[in-house]
Amino acid sequence: MYFAPPRRYPIYLREKQKTQCKFEFIPRVQREINFSTLSGKGIKVAIVDSGVDSSHPRVGPLAGGIAFFPGPEGRISSDTDFSDCAGHGTACAGIIRRKAKDAELYSVRIFDDALSTQGKVLIAALKWAIDLKVDIVNLSLGSTDQSLVSDLVCICRQAEEAGVLVVAAEHNEGGKSYPAVLPNVIGVAAGGGGGTYDYSYRPGAEIECVARGNLQRLCWLKRQERLQEGSSFAVPHITGIVALIKQAHPKAEIQQVRQLLQANASNALSETRQRNFAMQAGTPTSGGGIGSKWIKRAVLYPYNKEMHALVRARDLVGFEIVGVADPVGKGLVGKDAGEAINAPSLGVRILPRFTAVLEKGDTLILGYVDQLGRIARRDVLGEALDAAIERGLNVFSFLPVPRHIYSEQYLKARRQGLRLTFPYICSNEVRNTIAQMGNLHAVSVPVVGIFGTSSQQGKFTVQLALRRLLLEEGYKVGQIGTEHHAELFGMDLAFPMGYASPLKMSYQIYAPYLEAKMRQINCQRPDIILVGAQSGTIHYDINESNTHSLATLAFLLGTKPDACILVVNSIDPDEYIQDTLDALRVLGKAPTILLAMSDKKKHISTAYGRTSVQMHQMARSEIVRKLQYLEKKFGLPAVQILSARGQRRMVETVVRYFSK
Structure with missing residues (x-):
């Protein structure tokens, strides 16, 4: 007879929470x-x-x-x-x-x-x-x-x-x-x-x-x-x-x-050997290996919000950003790449010509260029690959690069010893990982989930802020990110389930695959695991299928957070925030311990059957009033995402919640 031990820590953790006895961190410096x-x-x-x-x-x-x-x-x-x-x-x-x-x-x-x-x-x-x-x-x-x-x-x-x-x-x-x-x-x-x-x-x-x-x-x-x-x-x-x-x-x-x-x-064990042990089932990045150690000097194109994260959190990546390019029409050309997004100066000016920045680096980090291609009616992705490979650069692409379409580019890259990668999880990796789950212990450390009420809120910024500050405190952080470039920040797994997702698995496979990956990360004995979702958590309208959030719910069930941080918009109705809090509690069995909000207010308009979202900077007094209102209404601490004070409060809340 085969006996499988019961799932240990998350159940035990929740039982301990009832008696106010929680997990205690031991900082690395004390070990x-x-x-x-x-x-x-x-x-x-x-x-x-x-x-x-x-x-x-x-x-x-x-x-x-x-x-x-x-x-x-x-x-x-x-x-x-x-x-x-x-x-x-x-x-x-x-x-x-x-x-x-x-x-x-x-x-x-x-x-x-x-x-x-x-x-x-x-x-x-x-x-x-x-x-x-x-x-x-x-x-x-x-x-x-x-x-x-x-x-x-x-x-x-x-x-x-x-x-x-x-x-x-x-x-x-x-x-x-x-x-x-x-x-x-x-x-x-x-x-x-x-x-x-x-x-x-x-x-x-x-x-x-x-x-x-x-x-x-x-x-x-x-x-x-x-x-x-x-x-x-x-x-x-x-x-x-x-x-x-x-x-x-x-x-x-x-x-x-x-x-x-x-x-x-x-x-x-060294960090590298631990990681290799835990990820022995295979690498989720096609051809590029784990992490970003092969990148030394990166150039970014175009300068969209995903690239903003690389600049804001450049202390978390293991490479130097030496060049940034962006189309002229967005009004960023000529500005310092850091100052253009209200971040510390990068010392790199944004250039209008994409090819000009290629001379500076060894790797092109190529963002979402599909919309540029539709506007120009050209294969911008293919042109960018050609230009980079011709100049001897590796390429990390946010968009999938199908081999049957770009076989010539793959061949050229291989001949020159260059990497051409994008986030991808193959079916063999999924099967092998799930098959190994029974041989791995259940997750035995606290898991914090970052969820939201919509897209374009700053959930990834919250994840990076938590990662940075916890690492600074001496904690070892395991992490699953759902942005395509999550592994560039040292996260254990990029699970790119959002925009332009290359994932070919059904939602029913999300949960067992993610649970198995969580167990693999747990093999490295982190102090805490962070997981961050995409878009909203529950639908706006049950009758509108395009607002359904099945991917996020499957992510929730697979990662099983012990506590959540909910990112909200300043314009979210109270009822919708409460419904999301209830969904996390009921479906994920996880309490929400903090609310986070951007300093931008969304303005949503609909015309000719299309909806557009514009972001406007909120006044400081307006931010303070809204945070105070959220704290009073929901009885939870509320912070502004980009505020240093707010980020520090996030970490303090997490550590306090999981400490005696």
């Missing part, structure tokens, strides 16, 4: 621990095993203990004789003492001299440890018996809720062993030798820790020592490390402990 300065003082460790021989000189006095064994008529009996009957528990205690000499050890004897027991005896021992409020339970044991799984799932969930960390052994032959494979248990496999504090950490693996389990000298009965090996003896090495982590961070719960285990592992 490096000098284990040699710690002793485990004040940390209670229960060793559930064959007992412990406290007379062994390398073990010493115990803080207490108990023995459990099968009694008459199926009952569980207990005894105060918790001395060791087999030597196995003493060996574990000796290993823990080497690392955490001052930890308070409790002997919980459940084995007979053959190192066997009944499952219900183990459950009783775990319940005793939880009631005693120990910090850590060492389980150098495991079971492959499927009939025990439901009881182990229940008791390990109780341990997590009580703040008790359970460390358990992998099967010696690599089989699926419970409770080590459960998501709220720290699983340990046996590896080679090393120094006192050496161990390996495998983010996203079912058994995440690897510690010394090879032949080693162990404490045993009658004050003796012997050489033995096995995953049983790898577990106490990690238990000792966890005791030191708990001494350094007494309030750390299992997710923070995992962060700290990863940060201090001997094999601490």
Whole structure:
């Protein structure tokens, strides 16, 4: 029988919210621990095993203990004789003492001299440890018996809720062993030798820790020592490390402990290797690889709102913007590209001739030129590709570049060793990713969703502001963006479901694919994951199919945010804002914790069957009045998106919401 553990964190997070107990961040700067300065003082460790021989000189006095064994008529009996009957528990205690000499050890004897027991005896021992409020339970044991799984799932969930960390052994032959494979248990496999504090950490693996389990000298009965090996003896090495982590961070719960285990592992993975591990199913960008490290000097054309984001958040991209071009008719030519959008100066003037800027860079970032092509009645996309490739530039295109249409451009680029890419998710990537979902843990960190009431609001600006400020605070941020250029900002996935979307999957596939991607991102152990949607969240008019927002609702169901930020327009009716808040709460089971608003007011006009939207700058006094009204009306903090003060308040609201 196959058993799938229940989805762990989002459900647990919401249960914790009811009691005002939430996730606590540990900033990156606080994660490096000098284990040699710690002793485990004040940390209670229960060793559930064959007992412990406290007379062994390398073990010493115990803080207490108990023995459990099968009694008459199926009952569980207990005894105060918790001395060791087999030597196995003493060996574990000796290993823990080497690392955490001052930890308070409790002997919980459940084995007979053959190192066997009944499952219900183990459950009783775990319940005793939880009631005693120990910090850590060492389980150098495991079971492959499927009939025990439901009881182990229940008791390990109780341990997590009580703040008790359970460390358990992998099967010696690599089989699926419970409770080590459960998501709220720290699983340990046996590896080679090393120094006192050496161990390996495998983010996203079912058994995440690897510690010394090879032949080693162990404490045993009658004050003796012997050489033995096995995953049983790898577990106490990690238990000792966890005791030191708990001494350094007494309030750390299992997710923070995992962060700290990863940060201090001997094999601490670089950001690049973590990313490659999590994204092993394939890259969502056709031909271009992950991220933007191949871009050094970028030129932008045309200068639309998507390009504005690159200039506003240029500190988040790993390349220099050296040229900007835009058609003359928009009135931006000659202006500084930063100052033209009320951002700090870029030091680059906007030029009218597209070809002039190509001489400055190594990569053309080509925006939406489809409308320019319709106006000019030319293939502007193809012309731009030709011009860039002819001058030896890579191309990142917002629009799809179909191979059957632009095969010649692809051939030229390949011959010159150039990249010609656009955001794209192929069907094989979708199938492979969904197929892997069962092998990945459910998302175990807070997820914040940025949703809106319409298009053209600044939702992506909110995402970038949150990303920047959280990174500055030392948090590791996982992120899915729905803008075509999301990965240029270092986000984990561009899921381009908005304008000119290249996605060829049905809405029914959005949810499982996105959930699997969220789990892959979770493998990298971020502190928080940000997800941002497109357009509005609910329809304006149920009878007008063009206002339906099925893509956004599918995105909501796939990413499952734990809390939301809602971006609103100053002209939105109160009823529509409230309906959107209710939809996020009912459909996504996610409360909204903040409202965000642009400093522009939309003016919508309809003529000859077409609707146009013009943006007008709001006066400062008008912005203040509207924000005050929103806060009073909906009982939520409300901020202006581009305001530095507003952005800071966004981050403070998020951190406060997910902190104790």
